[in-house]
Amino acid sequence: MAVKYTPDQQRVIDTRDKNILVSAAAGSGKTAVLVERIIRKICDEEHPVDIDRLLIVTFTSAAAAQMRERISRAIQKRLEEHPENEHLQKQSALIHNAQITTIDSFCLFIIRNNFNEIGLDPGFRVADEGEIKLLEADVMEKLLEDAHGEASPEFLHFVDSYSTGSSDQKIEEAIYRLYHFSMSYPFPEEWLEARREDYKVQSVEELNDRKWYQDALKYMDTVLEECRKRIHKALEIAQGYGGPVQYVENLEADLQLLENMGKARDYSQLYDSFTYISFTTLSRKKAEDVDPVRKDMVKAIRDEVKKSIADLKKTLFPISPEDMLADMSVCQKAVDELVTLTLSFKERLDAAKRDKNLVDFPDMEHFALEILLTKDDNGELKPRETALELQDYFEEIMIDEYQDSNEVQELLLRSISGEDKGHYNRFMVGDVKQSIYKFRLARPEIFMEKYDTYKTGEAAKDRVRIDLSRNFRSRREVTEATNFLCGQLMAKEVGNVEYDENAALYAGASYVEPQDAGQYATELLIATDSEDESQPMTEKEKEAVMVAERIQELVGHFPVTDDQTGEQRPAKYSDIVLLFRATTGWDEDFRRILTQKGIPVHITSKTGYFQTLEIQGIVNLLRVLDNPLQDIPLYGVLKLPCFDITEAEVAMLRCAAKEKKEKMKKTADKQFLYEEICQYCKEPQTQDSTVYDEILIQKLTFLLQKLEQYRRMVAYTPIKELLGFLIQDTGYDTYVSSMPGGDQRQANIALLLERAGNFEKTSFYGLFHFIRYLETMQEQEVDFGEANILDESADVVRVMTIHKSKGLEFPICFVCGLAKQFNQMDARASILMDVELGIGVDCIDPVMRTRRKTMRKNVVAQRMKEDTRGEDLRVLYVALTRAKEKLILTAYQGEKLDKKLSDRLYLTMENAQKLPFSVVMGSACYFDMILSALMRHRDMESLLEERGLPYEKHQLPYGEIPLQIRLWQEDNSLEKKVKETGKAAMLEEALSHTAQYADTQLEQKLSDKLNFQYPYAYLEGLTVKTTVSELKKAAFEEEAEPAAELIMTAREPYIPRFISGEEAVQGTQYGTAVHKVMELLSFDASYQNVPSDKVYMGKIWGEMQTWIAEGRVQKEDIACVNTSRIASFFHSNLAKRMISAQQRGELYREQPFVLGLPAHQLKEQYPLDETVLIQGVIDVFFYEDGELVIADYKTDRVEQAIELEKRYRTQLDYYQRALEQITGAHVKERIIYSFALAQEIGL
Template sequence: MTESTQIPDQAAREAAATTFDRNVVVIAGAGTGKTTLLVNRLLYLLMRRTDPLDLSRIVALTFTNKAATEMKLRLRERLRGLIEAGCRDASPPQSGTVSIDDLRLRYGWTTDDIVARATAAWRDLEKAQIGTLHSFAAHLLRLYPIEAGVTPTFQTDEDGSRFDEHFSAEWARWLEVELGNDGQDHDRWRQLLTSWSLDDIRGLAYSLHSDLIDLEGLRQQMGEERLSPGVYAWFLARQERAEQLLARYDSPKRRKIELMLAAMAALFETLLTGGLGALKTFPDESRELLAKDLGKPPTGWSDVDAADVESLQRIAKRLLKVDQAALSTLLDVLAPFVRSVRRSFVDSGWLTFDGLVGKARTLLREHPTIREQLKREYRALLVDEFQDTDPVQYEIVLYLAERQGRHSASWREIDLEEGKLFIVGDPKQSIYAFRRADIEAFDYVVDRMERDGALRCELATNFRSHAQVLEVVNGVFNTLLIAEPSIQPPNVPLVVQPNRSNQMRQSGVELQLVVSEEDDDVDSSSATRMEAEQIGRTLSRVLGGSDEAGGTAGANMSLRPGHVALLFRKLTQSEPYLEALRRHGIRYVIDGEKHFYRRQEVIDLVNLLRSIGNPYDGIALASVLRSSLGGLPDSALVQLKELRALDYRDTERILTWKSPHADPIRRLYGVLTRLHERASRVPLPQVLDLIFQELPLLELAAASLHGEQAMANLLKVRLMAAALADRPALTLHGFIDLMCARLREQPDEAESALSEDTLDAVRVLTIHKAKGLEFPLVILAGLHHGDGAGRGRSGPLIWHDWSTGIQGLDFGECSSVGAVVVAEKARAREQAERRRLFYVGMTRARERLVLSGALSKRPVRGALLELLEEAAGTELDGQERAVISLAGVELPHTILKGSGRVPSKERTRPAILQEEVVETEVSRRWEERDRIWRAYRSEAPIVSPSDFVRKPLQLSTANARTVKPGLAGKTLGTMVHRLLQHWDFAAEVEPQLAAMNVTALGPDGQDDQVQQSVMEEISQIVRSFAQSAPYDRLRRATVIGREVPFLMPWNEGRQILEGVIDLLYRLDGKLWIADYKTDRVPPDQVAARAEAYREQARLYREAVARSLGEPVAGFEFIFLRQGVSIAV
């Protein structure tokens, strides 16, 4: 591989990329270049000497579609680089990538061999299985739909709305039978409805629909009175711990904590000796004791032991709520419906995301013959972000990595084939437990692979962050990440890239804590407002260039809003910070869940739809009138109410309204009336089209703070309507009800995909969304916020511990014994994951990281600030100190003063015009607008470089050849350009001319005589060109692009310059532009003709330089007939 400077873990990288006789496990820390490693591995699989693979026999799986796209793009780029590497003018390969010299030296291939294999792979790239595991699962199901039990043309229900509708219809139909006169389970239903409401039971049935839930296994475990071996062993360990603590702290006169500890030990003993049934005999006084508040640990108790008692009490209290008999009855009643609704949804031609993975796993597990075929078809498996992959996906990978000829019935018994499986992951970045990622399962698979002889490679060289950032990261997490089996991995310190250059003047990490300037204790919300205001001021200073951290005054990078990321644990914490950004005029874009349905423009559009659909909905109409569309203040609304004029179909009442708003509202009422009359007669998407045509919603959105994003969100509502239009039962009123329900429920829905990378705006996102991204400046905000725990369960929870097979159910006040076990394990993992989340957030910064928080009178448990205090070994109490020490690393520390009051934004008051000059002023403004409009209308919106060509002088035609009958010169020139667009300058000329298809190149309707004449003339032009010096020059060049289109702002942004560049090439490492000319001009007058095109050349050079960001060495006009090149 190409490496300008040897990096510390280079040997591990090369071993990981080139080891094929063993499976490989790569533990890649943050920013260590794992995508480059994966692409290198792919290239070596394609190019290795022994058993080189076709790209179609490789599966590369990623966690997100974005990661898959990036991998494809990088692989395409590297394959293209290898294809072009035979040219001596090819660009040198990038550092760390596979070069053609490396392949020649490593495997003994010739350049032609490498180019041939790279070309074949490049052509097959779009057919390669490089994507998410969900997309790969869909591919498997389409290969074997009958065996998988799906329809061959199934579709994926990406947002779950299809299943929601299906479930609602099936539930109503099933319930009508169950509770009707013909129902067979009335006695059990009466029993269940004494404990739970019908809505609660419906919620449980919905929660059970996922194909990843083993319904029969859950029912079986729920019906067992005896403890399974795994559950028994777990509670035995809890009992032994309780007795150990009691023996350590017990005294003749027991305190409350010792009394409660003894009750816990007795409860666990009762369970272990008598089973679940014995819990009913547990004494009431002991139950009451365990229900008490544990309080603070008394003198003599260590914090660790006290935390263990707290855990044991939590387990004991949950254990006393176990009622598996009731839950078993409930599952028995619901199981037939759950099986039916799963099956009928699949039969209707749809699959959920869980269904894709679940059915793919079942296909591989239950059909050994198919599994064997796929194992032979796919000879290499690469899995990225393995720590974020859920256990069911692990099973799919393991089944495909099984040794050929073996057919294990369970994933636990699989014998892995050597050299087939390559996984990349970092357990320190495992933060997706809410998506079923399981660090215990990750450890199990990695340990299993290593026991079977897999090679383990650890990457620690970080190519992302500044040395001062990494010093703090290492210092913090050497303390916070303490190895604990199946719960927490150890920290592996990151190493800075050798010879890394600084891009900002002030790099490193800074802790900023905000305290009240009044010296009063403030609550959490006031503390958040103080911190948000300080962040707004900091960004205004940094982005305004008045802070040296912004990179001005000689730094390598000029900091822009797009270089800044504002990260939160949860996006629901961000609103005060967004208000501060708005106050300071800082543009931002939000990337996160649960935001689309909170956007004001979306809410306003839904209210408008409500009003159009139902004229009697006064609240909806009032909302429309108060929105930017109506623009009414509250006082005007009151006047309309008094006039009883809140009905847009009755405009007569407004005639008596003496208000400057009367005429605009009357016109708005007229439009709403027309829309109401037409809405019921047109398809759903057309209703949105009519609204956008009749009302200036898009224009108002464009003029709002979020401009393009607001417009895109409105158009997304229209796309949603179009996507739902094929449902015959969904009318306008049904769509309105659906949108209103989503506004209430706030489901996960991203804003319309406006390209954030093109917006120069601060990125606001959660740490989860930021994973895999990097920014020059990262502000990790709200360190004082908690994680939102302790608010109680919002619905049924179905538990499954993959490693042990234990399942459980929490429903209302009832739990199963398996739920007690798995929930407590999940709690411990959640607390460990909080530390890893902090790690991911801190490793997003390239140059500067700001840790920001506020100090309130009552700190919140579970805050990241609490972890920082643990790492520092001291309380962060607002005392002034320049630095704090973190494992020997000094962290700059700043205390900022703030006010808990909401700052008011200073507004420039508009000039108040005197009444007699209002009409004159308005007329003047409209005249100015008309003038600007006429000026814009007088200019074409799109111009071409050819518009700037000077009309050439009348050149002598004394030496010009006689032209044969044929086509016009412009058409002939177009045909020559089309031919040269695919011309191979390195190949023989005559075979390419012989293969020329004049009919395909030119316009239709040419007779044979014209075609023959055109063919002769084109052939003569090309032959003359091929014998020229410019042609020989192009033989040696590396072609970058042909017929390259471009768009460029022009005339101060009032116009767009649009053109097409004939040829872009690189020669001797320099960038050149060529433009073909087929002008019939004598050789001695070519230079004069080229001079007429000089301005065109200047525009082309400017477009290329601005697009590629590098200087253009030269521009040449190639006059093909004359074989002459004129550089300008």
């Protein structure tokens, strides 16, 4: 069936020969429409276009690949309908070389075909991001080193003013930021030079022409207009019923004062107006029937207005005109030096890249621009030959996600269009409400400039705007909630986006109508504190528990529409996503809580890779190989399983170093850990010392040998090969795969190997630079993100950032962490930057040690705050529009909720759709914004009434929007008992009313059944299968020796458990560990005639490390075994006999058996015809001269051998009976070996 497009979509598909801006709201089907437009153009019967004559630019490589695939499928579908069509056959071939690409790839295409025009070596290579960061760091270091060496007065003054302490970090950050700002402009050197002029102001009159001053006046007008509106609202209250009528005269005077203040535009006049402003004193007249609440409300509004005026003066007009000009002169010198340093940095970096024949992504755009455009003698841009050729070649220039373009990209695409020749062939599609990449210097203002100037409908001529506002993704409940919130929050004054009827979403998706009217309503879940805080949780944990419980309510019960069948089905985990502004700081709490609740979860993160345990471990080893005199990485290496050095052993090592230092009475500087290890291994062991241990010396010697082996490889082994060898040789891959989340950890290791391979392709080489490469990635926050191993069909709850979710959709969407404070640190630095307003700096006198904010810096800071808040709102819009059927917003508030509600009461009387500018800008988090918007919703009434807060009930104009507000508290045990008791009482009462209808015969039958007596009660305890251990007396269960005797602590200093954090090991754990070791030991000929226990211990320890590396045992499972006890065993006669039997192939260990016995042999009262199966595991038996010898290991703590004889004789009887029955051989000897007594006991 043919797709039916809306009229607006059809206009997008059919409009020709115009510049077209498509403002496509979330879920409006823009990609499908774009593909259809392309297909219609190439299949046009009158003017068909070849696919390679269209330039289609997308935001990511994945999006480009997806677009190419969709177009290819559409062509193939048309070919199936018209197989004889030669034009379609041609398009099917051309699609593979068509320019469906990212802007970077298109720039690279231009450069590779025209490199000679800019004198570029054709053998250039696109630099890895990490490589560029390393190169930038090297250039920056040399730049500042030279600048300090030259020590010019300007540089020294700049450093004294804006650096912190002895570090140049703040200077480096400022140069980096200014450089990257400049690179987002077509001509960065010109933009930087223009910044020198920003502070060259000779008189107050010159300010009027400056962009930043006009911006300051715009901000002032916005604040004053809001103040006037608030005073008008105060007047309405004062003149209304119960209002403080005595304040009317004061409020009217306030209005007049505010009107006059806004008329001046000159700095001097404005400074005087704000400096000498005087509000009248509120009347003290008594008035009858005045509502005290309304009186306080008017006073509060007036106080807020006075505060706004005071803040405005502090921000824009803090000092006199004369002082302001003097500050501008001082700051001009600082800005001039910063620009000089940045230009020098750019020049040096460009030279370094040329030397290495590298091109980075900003270079691609600027080189392409240089190939396409030139400037004439008047400074006007003119297309070069290549641009003219491309103008003639491309029939249309299409760009997706246009809202995320920057100035360079805009000029580049315009240069190859026919726009300047009157050939309007640009097609731009995007949604400015989804522009969330300001941190990448995207300029949504470019989109908005066209949005405001392009005409709609019949009025459009050469430039037309088409709005796609119908949402085909979400239920009505989601779109209306989004409109309700964004309609109040998004305004032109904040982020330059007006959310009006043109920007609003209109539901176009078809869903089954809900049975319950509120079933799909958007929810705001607020986690609060419970009365019982006996088990206190963090705020994040409370929110996580709340979310987990809501997920449990939804999964298996809440109906969602299946994508494949179109039918409704119960929700699955994979239908749910949890979105966060940033997952850092939230992911682990939510992962833990959801997992504890039995909810499978997968966290998608682009950060955190370097913090994973498996990556830290191997990177620590690399750092130590590069420089062993690093205590923290070396300590991490000691903890690797291949070296197996415990905290207690490290403590022993440090104590030994301290003891030696005290004996030699040295007061030298503190030794490095590596030096202490070397010293410890060289010291002869003394019998009376408590800090020297032969086993530890063996471990450390092994460590030093391995480090030396690896270090020798560093000089000649490629990084990837070296890394692979280290992982294999240490058994690290086996180790990480055996940990929880082993698949993910192995994938992370594989990703590190891949990155090592990428590093080898860079201009840097060697271990030192590879470590720098990784460290620079961390410092510059270029994190790889954990490797993604998730199967797309996996039934798990997904957790991701809102940025990561862009372009995706989910049936049920939680937007979490809404109470997290916004980050406003960027606007508080000493040096601020804005792409339009330039540089803002503090005025600093390094001699007097004074610092003063300047008007210009305050204006830049305010613009940054507004832009950041606009970005915050756009991110919120993206989050809200990911939901298809159910949207749930979550936050923790606790005790803060009441105050926030009280502070926002006045909003219940606001009639304007938009919330006041100060409310949006003053919000500290998303929850504050949402709460302000909800103050006028019907569902807020009950919340306000519960807290006794007054509100205007008839002035809640948005009450019909399907939205629910729910408070959550963790149920404590008492509450649950009360609920259960209440239910039981109700049930009992209900049953009592049915007594008159009782059936006596049925009652008797029920009574007989309920009072039934089992006739074979005497067989209680008789089971079909039992074990040998169950048959021996319970009192004789193994009671293993304490740690002081069985684990390796003979010479270890005592460390209290509250310090070590280690738990006591249980007796059964000791027994299991010893049995496991005895099962796996080789018992080969090398264990014969060993000269000392120490050699035995070394062999045993070596075997144990091999098992761990091979994954046969977990380190923690055998960590408590004392190898000296095992070594003592090999001096016994039993050990020698077992070694001999092993050589003959007649030694059997940990052999299971099942033995059938008549039940009456266990207890006389059991029937003769019943049989019981007895199962067990024999520790060891071996053949000797055709007969059998059974041995059993015991770790019980006993004083005499007779105790073990009594305890285990019955057990050995069953072993003997089973073996003789199974093998037919005679058991000639039964032996118990006691590790506690180091003794063989014959039975």
